[in-house]
Amino acid sequence: MTQLPEGESHPPHEVYPPSAAMTGRAHIGSMAEYRELYERSIRDPEGFWDEQARKEIDWFHPFSKVREFDWEWGQAQWFLNGRLNVCHNCVDRHASTRGTQTAIIWESDTPGEGRSIDYRELQREVCRLANVLRHHGIKKGDRVAIYMPMIPEAAYAMLACARIGAVHNVVFAGFSAESLRDRINDARCKAVITADEGLRGGKIIPLKRTVDEAVMACPTVKFVFVAQRTGNKIPFYPQRDVWLRPAMDNERPFCPIEHMDSEDTLFLLYTSGSTGKPKGVAHTTAGYLLHAALTHRYVFDYQPGDIYACVADIGWITGHTYVLYGPLCNGGTTVLFESIPTFPDAGRYWDMVERLGITQFYTSPTAIRAVAREGRTFVDTYDRSSLRILGSVGEPINPEAWRWYYEVVGESRCPVVDTWWQTETGGIMISPLPGCTPLKPGSATLPFFGVDPVVLDETGKEIRGNGVSGLLAIRSPWPGMARTIQSDHQRFVQTYLRPFLGYYITGDGCRRDEDGYYWITGRVDDVINVSGHRMGTAEVESALVTHPACAEAAVVGYPHDIKGQGIFAYVILTAGWEESQELIGELKNEVRHHIGPFATPDIICITPGLPKTRSGKIMRRILRKIASEEYAELGDITTLADPAVVEDLIAKRKTL
Numbered sequence: 001m002t003q004l005p006e007g008e009s010h011p012p013h014e015v016y017p018p019s020a021a022m023t024g025r026a027h028i029g030s031m032a033e034y035r036e037l038y039e040r041s042i043r044d045p046e047g048f049w050d051e052q053a054r055k056e057i058d059w060f061h062p063f064s065k066v067r068e069f070d071w072e073w074g075q076a077q078w079f080l081n082g083r084l085n086v087c088h089n090c091v092d093r094h095a096s097t098r099g100t101q102t103a104i105i106w107e108s109d110t111p112g113e114g115r116s117i118d119y120r121e122l123q124r125e126v127c128r129l130a131n132v133l134r135h136h137g138i139k140k141g142d143r144v145a146i147y148m149p150m151i152p153e154a155a156y157a158m159l160a161c162a163r164i165g166a167v168h169n170v171v172f173a174g175f176s177a178e179s180l181r182d183r184i185n186d187a188r189c190k191a192v193i194t195a196d197e198g199l200r201g202g203k204i205i206p207l208k209r210t211v212d213e214a215v216m217a218c219p220t221v222k223f224v225f226v227a228q229r230t231g232n233k234i235p236f237y238p239q240r241d242v243w244l245r246p247a248m249d250n251e252r253p254f255c256p257i258e259h260m261d262s263e264d265t266l267f268l269l270y271t272s273g274s275t276g277k278p279k280g281v282a283h284t285t286a287g288y289l290l291h292a293a294l295t296h297r298y299v300f301d302y303q304p305g306d307i308y309a310c311v312a313d314i315g316w317i318t319g320h321t322y323v324l325y326g327p328l329c330n331g332g333t334t335v336l337f338e339s340i341p342t343f344p345d346a347g348r349y350w351d352m353v354e355r356l357g358i359t360q361f362y363t364s365p366t367a368i369r370a371v372a373r374e375g376r377t378f379v380d381t382y383d384r385s386s387l388r389i390l391g392s393v394g395e396p397i398n399p400e401a402w403r404w405y406y407e408v409v410g411e412s413r414c415p416v417v418d419t420w421w422q423t424e425t426g427g428i429m430i431s432p433l434p435g436c437t438p439l440k441p442g443s444a445t446l447p448f449f450g451v452d453p454v455v456l457d458e459t460g461k462e463i464r465g466n467g468v469s470g471l472l473a474i475r476s477p478w479p480g481m482a483r484t485i486q487s488d489h490q491r492f493v494q495t496y497l498r499p500f501l502g503y504y505i506t507g508d509g510c511r512r513d514e515d516g517y518y519w520i521t522g523r524v525d526d527v528i529n530v531s532g533h534r535m536g537t538a539e540v541e542s543a544l545v546t547h548p549a550c551a552e553a554a555v556v557g558y559p560h561d562i563k564g565q566g567i568f569a570y571v572i573l574t575a576g577w578e579e580s581q582e583l584i585g586e587l588k589n590e591v592r593h594h595i596g597p598f599a600t601p602d603i604i605c606i607t608p609g610l611p612k613t614r615s616g617k618i619m620r621r622i623l624r625k626i627a628s629e630e631y632a633e634l635g636d637i638t639t640l641a642d643p644a645v646v647e648d649l650i651a652k653r654k655t656l
């Protein structure tokens with residue numbers, strides 16, 4: 001925990017009251033109703049969650065106790081001794097009551113080539129895939145890596161794992177072979193599910209080839225299951241590889257369901273922290289599912305008949321919770337979006353909204369900025385009258401982008417829910433409720449039911465009252481919170497619970513304004529947020545120093561018009577190497593190769609030295625300021641070993 005948010009510049013208070021059209025029909029239609037339920041959820045969490053868990057989830061065996069926790073040792077358990085299955089709740093129970101309703105609308109990369117899958121078909125496909133896994137020896141507790149494009153098989157794969165009690169470990173299909181390998185090995189996966197190739201924005205992504213390269217160094221992997229997306233010829237090793245479709249076709253469309261304990265692990269998902277090694281965040285069955293379903297219902301005001309679209313990739317937590325588990329648990333219709341916001345052009349989202357009749361649309365500020373830049377004609381061409389609610393996630397949304405989203409896309413008629421949460425929180429924590437919360441552009445507004453946020457100062461003391469800034473922490477446990485980090489419970493406790501005992505530490509800074517609204521100001525640790533993707537600066541540094549020319553690297557974020565933050569790398573060259581455009585290209589490639597294209601530095605600044613304290617610690621605060629071109633606010637530099645370095649860096653920055 002290093003820096004606190006600085007002199008925040010928040011916009012003048014601009015408030016958008018809830019629209020009359022929404023308040024009349026929403027689940028929560030007034031602030032009085034929100035406050036009453038919220039206060040009850042905080043005053044009597046056991047009563048509140050007991051009621052919700054009984055109402056939202058089908059149990060094979062009821063739970064005997066709502067919760068048990070111990071902050072000090074990182075023990076959190078919810079709905080103890082309950083038995084349930086996530087796949088049953090997301091698929092089977094709907095297949096028997098609303099079998100012909102569309103569960104998934106697959107929007108393929110090429111517009112118009114997608115298709116719909118109803119709950120009955122979903123059940124059959126998931127069962128077939130689950131049987132394939134079982135017949136290859138995958139059983140309850142085994143780990144399965146999923147490295148897939150956004151195709152229906154990706155959803156089948158996740159649900160099939162849940163059905164048989166296998167723990168899925170989805171790795172975003174933009175990660176390199178090396179990153180994939182590390183995630184497979186850390187989780188000790190027995191199998192990988194992938195596709196021949198991916199297709200995104202018309203570009204082919206060689207997934208199977210990447211898996212082949214990764215798995216060479218993964219001794220635990222016995223099988224690689226391959227779905228066909230492009231049908232192009234790829235290397236195939238019959239002893240290890242299994243074509244998914246024919247294998248599924250050989251299985252019967254029925255597969256017994258595993259009765260899982262509430263606290264059995266549902267999935268691992270790797271995310272970046274402030275040290276080099278990504279963390280395998282573990283989520284369990286009942287608490288996660290309940291949090292996913294409840295937030296999806298209330299934050300998106302989900303109503304039967306809605307066509308809900310979250311355009312995140314399943315490789316990130318947003319895809320897990322709000323493409324798959326939340327909407328399906330509620331028996332909804334969810335869109336699986338294979339493409340990118342600008343393919344074939346910047347009207348793609350709105351073309352899709354019109355064609356599919358989308359009612360809720362959930363994306364990231366980066367995507368909003370990228371399409372806003374192309375002008376409103378791309379929006380105006382399409383009919384957006386089906387839209388009721390717009391959502392934003394992944395990074396702070398700047399008020400300009402918020403207003404564009406609200407006014408241009410939503411015709412000043414659809415509330416924007418700016419949802420703050422994290423991989424570790426499992427689901428949305430702070431967000432407006434569309435039927436009642438007065439909105440302020442740039443603020444995630446107020447906590448969800450059962451979420452008890454506090455603002456801490458640097459010593460871990462709660463700062464009470466409104467109009468204050470500090471570290472955002474959560475005071476009591478909630479059902480969807482992560483339970484541990486794969487193979488490293490100690491790290492879980494140290495990172496989130498021990499900095500200040502009694503709180504979950506988010507790593508974000510925030511301001512609570514005069515009305516008690518939360519404004520997230522961004523990370524206070526060495527994590528940066530590039531296009532809504534969380535990245536550890538240490539990971540990028542490790543990748544850079546593997547190049548022989550790089551003696552030392554320091555990576556920081558800087559403000560970027562579209563991405564929110566860009567990646568700025570300071571590099572000291574090894575003796576004998578000369579700066580050149582070619583070398584900078586090579587260094588960027590090194591990062592692409594080790595992590596993935598989305599981690600490529602935007603700017604590489606070759607420098608002879610870095611600002612260090614006399615004890616040798618790099619002063620990142622100064623590096624951040626210089627990268628951001630804020631030369632006037634460098635603060636005290638007299639403690640530096642060699643203050644002259646700063647002048648050199650400023651001069652260099654001005655040339656980039």
Ligand code: WTA
Nearest residue numbers: 393394395396418419420421422423520534
């Ligand atoms: C940031 C994504 C401001 C924040 C769900 C958090 C946000 C990190 C918002 C988690 C938001 C996410 N406003 N910042 N609405 N949503 N963040 O784990 O810094 O990929 O800590 O989870 O994204 O990123 P993660």
